Amino acid sequence: MTQNKAPLLSLTNIVTKVNVGTPNEVSILQGLNLDVYDGDFITVLGSNGAGKSTLFNTIGGGLPVDSGQISLNGKDITHLSVEKRTAFLARVFQDPKMGTAPRMTVAENLLLAMHRGKRRTLQLRRLKQSLPHFKEITATMKNGLETRLSTATENLSGGQRQALSFLMATEQRPDLLLLDEHTAALDPKTSAELMHQTNERVTQEKLTCLMITHHLDDALKYGNRLIVLDQGKIKFDVRGAEKAALTKEKLLSFFDTIE
Amino acid sequence: MSMIVSSIGQGLLWASLGVALFLTFRILDFADMTVEGTFPLGAAVAVTAIANGMNPYLASGLAFVAGALAGLITALLYTKGKVPILLAGILVMTACSSINLRVMGGSSNVSLLGKTTIFSGAFLKSLPKYFDSVFVGLVVIVIITVLLILFLQTNLGQAFIVTGDNRVMARSIGINTDNMTIMGLMVSNGIIGLGGALIAQNNGYADVSMGIGIIVIALASIIIGEVVFGELTLNQRLVAVTLGSVIYQFVRLLVLQLGFNTNDMNLLSALILAICLMLPRLSKALHLNHVIKKGVAKYDAE
Numbered sequence: 001m002t003q004n005k006a007p008l009l010s011l012t013n014i015v016t017k018v019n020v021g022t023p024n025e026v027s028i029l030q031g032l033n034l035d036v037y038d039g040d041f042i043t044v045l046g047s048n049g050a051g052k053s054t055l056f057n058t059i060g061g062g063l064p065v066d067s068g069q070i071s072l073n074g075k076d077i078t079h080l081s082v083e084k085r086t087a088f089l090a091r092v093f094q095d096p097k098m099g100t101a102p103r104m105t106v107a108e109n110l111l112l113a114m115h116r117g118k119r120r121t122l123q124l125r126r127l128k129q130s131l132p133h134f135k136e137i138t139a140t141m142k143n144g145l146e147t148r149l150s151t152a153t154e155n156l157s158g159g160q161r162q163a164l165s166f167l168m169a170t171e172q173r174p175d176l177l178l179l180d181e182h183t184a185a186l187d188p189k190t191s192a193e194l195m196h197q198t199n200e201r202v203t204q205e206k207l208t209c210l211m212i213t214h215h216l217d218d219a220l221k222y223g224n225r226l227i228v229l230d231q232g233k234i235k236f237d238v239r240g241a242e243k244a245a246l247t248k249e250k251l252l253s254f255f256d257t258i259e
Numbered sequence: 260m261s262m263i264v265s266s267i268g269q270g271l272l273w274a275s276l277g278v279a280l281f282l283t284f285r286i287l288d289f290a291d292m293t294v295e296g297t298f299p300l301g302a303a304v305a306v307t308a309i310a311n312g313m314n315p316y317l318a319s320g321l322a323f324v325a326g327a328l329a330g331l332i333t334a335l336l337y338t339k340g341k342v343p344i345l346l347a348g349i350l351v352m353t354a355c356s357s358i359n360l361r362v363m364g365g366s367s368n369v370s371l372l373g374k375t376t377i378f379s380g381a382f383l384k385s386l387p388k389y390f391d392s393v394f395v396g397l398v399v400i401v402i403i404t405v406l407l408i409l410f411l412q413t414n415l416g417q418a419f420i421v422t423g424d425n426r427v428m429a430r431s432i433g434i435n436t437d438n439m440t441i442m443g444l445m446v447s448n449g450i451i452g453l454g455g456a457l458i459a460q461n462n463g464y465a466d467v468s469m470g471i472g473i474i475v476i477a478l479a480s481i482i483i484g485e486v487v488f489g490e491l492t493l494n495q496r497l498v499a500v501t502l503g504s505v506i507y508q509f510v511r512l513l514v515l516q517l518g519f520n521t522n523d524m525n526l527l528s529a530l531i532l533a534i535c536l537m538l539p540r541l542s543k544a545l546h547l548n549h550v551i552k553k554g555v556a557k558y559d560a561e
Contacts (some may be wrong), residue, residue, distance in 0.1 A: 084433075086431060099428055103424050104424055111417065125413060
């Protein structure tokens with residue numbers, strides 16, 4: 001199935017190597033091509049070492065590409081720094097410790113994220129004025145986060161921290177949202193809750209989102225498109241009705257063919 | 260009595276060092292050794308400028324700029340040159356000792372005898388003995404603390420705090436952590452340079468060796484403030500540094516009264532700091548928390 005409109009994000013022939021110039025040089029991404037369209041909610045599958053995290057780091061700007069081009073809305077962003085990319089891109093990491101500032105409060109974290117990608121000036125932060133808004137958005141996570149706005153995030157549970165990270169990534173609408181196994185470190189119940197909230201928010205706000213997961217069920221249940229990475233390339237890419245018709249058995253038998 | 264007033268005055272003058280180091284040690288979360296070089300640098304610059312007839316306020320401002328420039332070099336070595344921060348600080352500190360001698364025209368000690376300093380004003384002269392340093396110290400530390408508290412409440416200040424708290428997250432929301440680190444090191448070392456200028460004017464001379472042990476004294480004010488006052492907000496912690504600095508001077512006075520001399524002070528400072536740093540461990544081992552909190556602990560505590 002092809003789309004007529006231009007892609008939001010376009011990766012063309014991306015090659016990303018690590019340990020360049022040493023005997024351990026390895027190509028992680030080997031000529032990867034991917035077009036992401038506005039409103040896509042893509043679940044990303046792949047075994048360990050397939051290049052999922054490298055793909056995210058490449059899109060995020062943390063890893064320089066060795067060749068190929070990344071463009072957003074037709075504009076070349078291949079060499080844009082991590083900080084500059086945050087103007088349109090938000091990420092939620094797998095590790096609950098990575099996405100929030102531990103010694104700052106929940107409200108302070110949210111306030112910082114409200115200015116994602118913007119210039120930080122000597123304007124007063126006006127935390128109090130934002131509290132009602134923060135109370136409102138944290139309440140949507142339905143895990144008691146709204147009662148802990150003045151708690152340092154290091155004192156939150158893992159689930160609350162990840163819910164906070166997710167809110168921080170989405171409160172200032174990103175053009176592109178990257179979820180890197182953001183529920184993997186949580187217990188099954190908390191994980192399912194956050195997954196549910198994630199889906200609500202992404203579909204309601206029509207966010208364009210890539211989500212890495214190891215849960216085949218989640219990958220099938222959520223999103224309008226599913227891709228499988230293997231040896232640095234996209235080996236499987238289904239969308240729409242074709243994805244809806246996909247079953248776990250078919251997916252598993254596909255995994256058998258690539259191994 | 261006059262000794263107590265003198266200790267308060269010294270505590271207030273030295274407090275600016277503790278507050279400056281708080282920016283790097285507690286907020287950016289690393290120990291910046293540059294201060295051992297920027298403190299005498301500020302002193303040397305101010306004293307030489309004053310000795311050559313410059314207005315003492317302008318000379319103190321110049322000391323701030325000199326300190327900030329030294330901080331800039333440490334910051335560039337660390338952020339752009341990828342030199343480990345401890346080593347970057349030691350490099351600039353070492354380089355400063357040569358520069359300080361150059362600034363002071365090759366002599367290791369320059370006197371301000373007969374020159375007009377901040378402390379020469381008619382108003383300060385009219386105060387009782389040692390109250391001049393209390394007054395100057397208080398004015399300077401209040402200005403610095405208020406400005407810093409205001410700064411930390413701004414969007415830029417918050418970006419600065421989060422840089423020390425979680426660098427990865429800071430970058431992921433678009434904060435240029437290198438720039439924040441550079442800014443922090445410049446402001447911190449600028450204040451240290453200013454502190455050097457004030458203390459040199461108060462002493463009446465600048466000496467190339469006056470930087471030795473500075474980092475320990477500054478850290479001691481921070482740690483004593485934290486140990487004595489416990490859980491505080493960030494703003495309160497900044498104020499606690501000044502109180503910690505005054506307490507440190509009292510301890511110093513006490514130690515001198517016990518018969519030690521000023522040459523022993525660096526050893527004793529290190530000892531005091533070492534004990535304070537180990538206090539959380541010691542209190543756990545000796546169940547001090549239990550003893551101290553007995554009677555005030557809440558019944559619903561776990």
